[in-house]
Amino acid sequence: MTTHTDVLIVGAGPTGLALGIDLARRGVDALVVEKADALFPGSRGKGIQPRTLEVFDDLGVIDAILAQGGAYPVGAVWKDGRKVGEHRMFEPSETDPDTPYGTPWMVPQWRTQEILSARLAELGATVAFGREVTGLAQDRDGVTVEFASGGPVRARYVVAADGGRSVVRRTLGIGMTGETVDPNPMLVADVRITGLDRDNVHVFPPHGDTGFLAVFPLAGTEDFQVVAQFPEGTAVDLTLDGIRETVAARTHLAPEAVTELRWASDFRPRAALADRFRAGRVFLAGDAAHVHSPAGGQGLNTSVQDAYNLGWKLGAVLREGAPESLLDTYEEERLPNAADMLGVSTGVHRGEVRRGRATQQLGLGYRNGSLSVDTRTGLPEDALRAGDRAPDRTLDGVRLFDAFRGPHWTLLALDTKPPAAVPAPVPVVAGPAVETYGTGLFLIRPDGYVGWAGSTQDGLARYADRLGLG
Incomplete structure (x- = not known):
């Protein structure tokens, strides 16, 4: 049996959930599907920039985001078991009458997604888990999407929010142009650690042939996020024993100080931009459209901005009688914007751009767009x-x-x-x-x-x- 909906959103990450919320509050029938059996379990995109906080204010989740997160602590730089200096991740900034949220806010990605999912449910919508896309076909009236299990879905529009390895994007044949930002692999893991305070980000600079290691106390939780860089060609060990070995080799802590491993992943920082953000009735958003180095804290934030831009336009066309041509402005506005933010995140990774006004996304806009x-x-x-x-x-x-x-x-x-x-x-x-x-x-x-x-x-x-x- 075929399910019918106005908008099918593929992917229940921050992009898909934010878009689902925006459409639901506009009275648009939208279905969010997710390949996995549950929401993403890791902390990876933990930095919420000021402009995204403003979006979350509008979407009705700002109180929960502020209550369940916290400001970034000052970095404590360690050497030989002693704190030898401080490191501030961001240029100083203050709240002012124009900008109610003046500094980035730390919320583990899994918690952000829980908050967004709860808001989606408040609005009467849910996520269908275990729905893996296997193919799609579109015509002048809509798109039919097939799944590995369960019946097909027929939608007037589809939004691919299914990540950097997007099945939808590949099925459409849309290419991505990109580069390796850094050939050195990275580890990111959520762990429990003893022997470190929660008042600082703990920074252990590289020494010898090892890369840097940083330990972030994850606001609103008892967990820490470990981020570590490895030499090119290293096979990163994601087991508890492997992470214990890495921490012990680069800090003053003993291996057993890492008491629990909750989630871990490895990646090689890269930057990539889809050649198009739209193919007929299908739109690309979030990591399906652009992949960032995590250094600038721009990936999740740029993705939420995609959803926020596309949501009102889909709502206007589907519910308010706006011309279908309005949807052309999504790619017109978001593709150059995403390209600019890719440059910022790559610049931060390479030490060419300081975290601050450039990364807060408050200065981004659409002056050159046809809607302005x-x-x-x-x-x-x-x-x-x-x-x-x-x-x-x-x-x-x-x-x-x-x-x-x-x-x-x-x-x-x-x-x-x-x-x-x-x-x-x-x-x-x-x-x-x-x-x-x-x-x-x-x-x-x-x-x-x-x-x-x-x-x-x-x-x-x-x-x-x-x-x-x-």
Whole structure:
């Protein structure tokens, strides 16, 4: 028997779960399927960047993310069993009125996925586990996806969020262009360790022919994440005994200090970008579209941004009467953005880029995209423009992020008379000029970017009609 749905999401990682949440709150019938029998068990993508925290605020999970994670501790550098210095992973940054979440937040990936999965369930959707894709065929009306077990699924659209080895991407024949960032293999493992405090990230620099080793206390848990680099050609031992040997060889700890192994994996850092993010009715998102070195903490975060960009567009086409051509802007906006972030993550890995403003993703936007229309002239160089992230502020007692929260567009009228007629689903927030925004009309997209901006309403109605608003 064939199951029918509007959107089939392949992969229940952060990308697929975030997209499922966004579609569910828009009333879109979406099915998330996952090859494995359970959610991913490891801590790998543990760094949540400030822009992703803003997305999680909108998706309704920020309280759980903040409660079950923590800030990154200062690094303690060790030598010969003594702490000999400090290492700060990030350039100093502070929360300000524009940016409510000013610093990265550490949450083990498995916990992030648990939080997202719980939110998905709150919205009435679930994940179908044990569903391995074996093939797909699409026509002008939809896509039929076959599985190793269970009946096929017929969907109007499919989103491949099934990781760097994406079966869907390979089935479509979409290539990936990439490079090896570092030929030296890496170990990442979740363990229990005695003899190290939880107030620091513990950094053990390379010595002799061994690579570096770092031990992160995983916020909100009793676990530590061990990250270690090995010489090129090394076969990394992922057993408890192998990890004990590595830790003992590079630190002052005895092998038995590693008391438990909970999860382990090895990888070789690489960067790769899919040649396309769309083939007909199938879209690529997350690691299926771009693979990052973990050094910059950009992989999970760029992936969530993919979901956030695509979710409102699918919802608009499927539920709000927007033209199907709106979906073309997903690749137009996200492919160059992902390419830029690949450069950042590779630069961090190679020591060419410092973790800080460049890695927080707050400055990313879509100024050059076809959805970004600004009718103002003579703007100063630092002016907020169409395509930029819409900052937070408080306007006559109303927090803008509270006004933006939800699946809708929002019109800001700042020291400017609002139009007499506004598209029915678009609430208006009016008030005096606000620093960062200045004066004018700003139509804020559902994903928190300025879509249209003008000093007057001229051109606003035309822009709204183009997107099927009202």
